[in-house]
Amino acid sequence: MTSPLKLPVLFLTDPIVLPGMVVPIELDEAAQAAVDAAQAGSDSQVLIAPRLDEGYASYGVIASIEQVGRMRGGSPAAVLKADRRARIGHGVTGPGAALWVEAEPVESVAADGRTTELANEYKKLVVAVLQRREAWQIIDAVNKLNDPSAIADTAGYAPYLTDEQKRQLLETPDVTERLTVLIGWTKDHIAEAEVTEKISEDVRDGLAETQRRFLLQQQLAAIRKELGEGEPDGADDYRARVEEADLPDDIREAAMREVGRLERSSDQSPETGWIRTWLDTVLELPWKTRTTDNTDVKAARAVLDADHHGLDEVKDRMVEYLAVRSRRASRGLEVVGGRGSGAVMVLAGPPGVGKTSLGESVARALDRKFVRVALGGVRDEAEIRGHRRTYVGALPGRIVRAIKEAGSMNPVVLLDEIDKVGADYRGDPAAALLEVLDPAQNHTFRDHYLDLDLDLSDVLFIATANVMDTIPSALLDRMEIITVDGYTEDDKVAIARDFLVPRQLERAALTADEVTITEDALREIAANYTREAGVRQMERLVAKALRKAATKLAGGQDAAIVIDEPSLKDFLGRPRFTPESAERTAVPGVSTGLAVTGMGGDVLFIEASASDGERSLTLTGQLGDVMKESAQIALTYVRSHATELGIDPKALDRNIHLHVPAGAVPKDGPSAGVTMVTALTSLALGRPVRSDVGMTGEVTLNGRVLPIGGVKQKLLAAQRAGLKTVFIPARNEPDLDDVPAEVLAALDVRPMTDVAAIVAAAIEPASSESAVVTAA
The missing domain is CATH 1.10.8.60 (Helicase, Ruva Protein; domain 3)
Incomplete structure (x- = not known):
């Protein structure tokens, strides 16, 4: 056993010194005292110990002073060579100002086979670390080491070990234990270094690609400059905008392809302007933006009631839509981007009843964005589907522009005046609307300009129309008709x-x-x-x-x-309208009918007169083919049933003239048959029609009254005209459920099946006529 040594102590915080290391240290006052004390001795040895917060360590190294001098800056310094481990004992007294301790050297244990294997393994790991740094001279020095303890203590130079780990090695005299710990630490470091190197390599590759791309772009710019073409502005800006934009994957892929084409095209190419306009349109569309619907049914109804008086059918339909949608959402059935609810409504009714403003109220009730698309007079199919991008001045269609204007993918889109869409040599816009409004197709609507699938399944389309006759049947089949017939x-x-x-x-x-x-x-x-x-x-x-x-x-x-x-x-000023039914029907041969026009319901007076001449029928008043046929049927019925009607058969064997004022307004439709029969019968009998009676309905050759449309509008018109009794076809009786109660209370509505009964009830009795003649 080695006897303890009495040595001055030199405390070091950094670095941690292990045996075999040669380290230069800067001398402060305490270190200078330790060095001076060591040099005063015969062997110039000093004990180097790590300084700890709680005192000093239990182990240190015995080092010899190789050289004393000054640093480059002039401060005193010394070079120390560590020799052996030593266990630090108690403090002792010694000369000078240095701290002296008793140190017991730790002798190395002879290496066995296990220790030698660990030493060789650790040496290989150290060589692998040094090879990464290309430290070939140090590798040669390590390879010359054979002592396992010396090989383990080379870890004192390892920059990847912490001071705490090195202190642990210093306090581990058993070389086998030291080597085992070091092998684990070194393997961890190599694994971490490999990951770091892989990441660095990927980053370098990315930077190299970026630098390569930058270089090529600079070369391309130089080539363009030599050719006098100039640099197309904004190519890089478009690439950055597409990368930063929140786009679906397929849309981003298509946009990046166009950016690539933009970068490859010259500034003087017409294709450059097309691509930029297309990219601007794609980037401005709200591909992933959706508003959250208001699910409060009562609050939505309150909004609709506050904005509009009446219109209960429309309000009920919107509340039903909202109620179903909220239930689907609460049960997790609402799938954005799939097949929509198919809620495509058309509000049909005369002007001024609030159809357009109702669409805006619906949007407010649902908390959705609102946008109006005016379709009146549109005759070009490209207005709906967009133009092909190869055309000069190409633009997306009105549907895409509406989505862009709304800023969300689920707005309320009002298709205003859908009945006024026309067709000519440029295509049929109404046919193009089929894909827009068909719930089975509009989740993949493809605009010709975008040439990308646009999901319209979550858009709430509301169309408005004055008349339904001009809407193509295929388009009408895809819409839910809600009539807004007018106000009382x-x-x-x-x-x-x-x-x-x-x-x-x-x-x-x-x-x-x-x-x-x-x-x-x-x-x-x-x-x-x-x-x-x-x-x-x-x-x-x-x-x-x-x-x-x-x-x-x-x-x-x-x-x-x-x-x-x-x-x-x-x-x-004076009133513009006064009741005229009594005046117009004061003479025989005039009856009051009811009709529906683009402006709503209206009364229609039909006048009949007879003159001597050949048996014939003259029709005036700009009548359409249907009304002309109704007049022929009415005259044939009256002539063939003259006896039943109490008419002299010869009374109508003259030139019959049937006129429907006003002559400047075209008229057509299958609902004037009973009115014409009544006018002809009144003419033949010489008795006027009751002034408070109106009627509507088509008639057959055998006198049956056929159903017609627009009952609600016609009854509203009858009330406005001051009529009291209205005859309607019996098969139209269910339509009375839609008529306001105050209108039914003001009118005596009589469903009829036989025109003879209408004639009998509508024409003044013979006694009244005689009284009138006598008074005159």
């Missing part, structure tokens, strides 16, 4: 009171305290100043009255103005 007089008064008057007061910069329109005045406007299904003309009259009131206030009138029924003449 009470409805118009309520709408004017709650919506029109406040809006026009605001536009005229007036307040309710300055000008007031009474409810009686509004009712008079609705009854005698307008004759329309909607309220557009009524709003114009309200605006006119308020403008005149504003003029009076500007002229110096201080008192508040009240517009009541007696004063309406001063503001609006």
